[in-house]
Amino acid sequence: MSRLTRRSALGLTASAVAGLGLAGTAYAATASEHANGVVPTAGDGHAGHTGTMDHTGHDVPASFDEVYQGRRIQGEPVHGGGHAGHHGGYAVRIDGQELHVMRNADGTWISVVNHYETFANPRAVARAAVVELQGATLVPLA
Secondary structure (H helix, E strand, O other), X not given: OOOOOHHHHHHHHHHHHHHHHHHHHHHHHHHHHHHOOOOEOOOOOOOOOEOOEOOOOOOOEOOEEEEEOOEEEEEEEOOOOOOOOOOOOEEEEEOOEEEOEXXXXXXXXXXXXXXXXXXXXXXXXXXXXXXXXXXXXXXXXX
């Protein structure tokens, strides 16, 4: 008959805590993607695509132009010149003013307005910046 030792009890507890931590992280990541407007589309014939991807370049988000909370937000892929390398090859504007965005190594996006929070795509970054600005004008960086 096996006997439970202090060492095995601690090992089991550590394993359980690690498993719960991983499960919580996975849940938070999935919830964050849905909150940022990234919902996988079913039946589009391309595994791993989301409704925001442009089919001309599998790694480049599609262009957008919309009014969000009374502000006009626009985004489009850019090629060469300027700060395109920093921006991940993508330009985002709020009311015609450039919002500096950057693509992270893991494929998420950040902006100068929300640089501690990552987003799934440039549209989500622009929308979050509009919310964060609370009506203030976006000031160009020097």
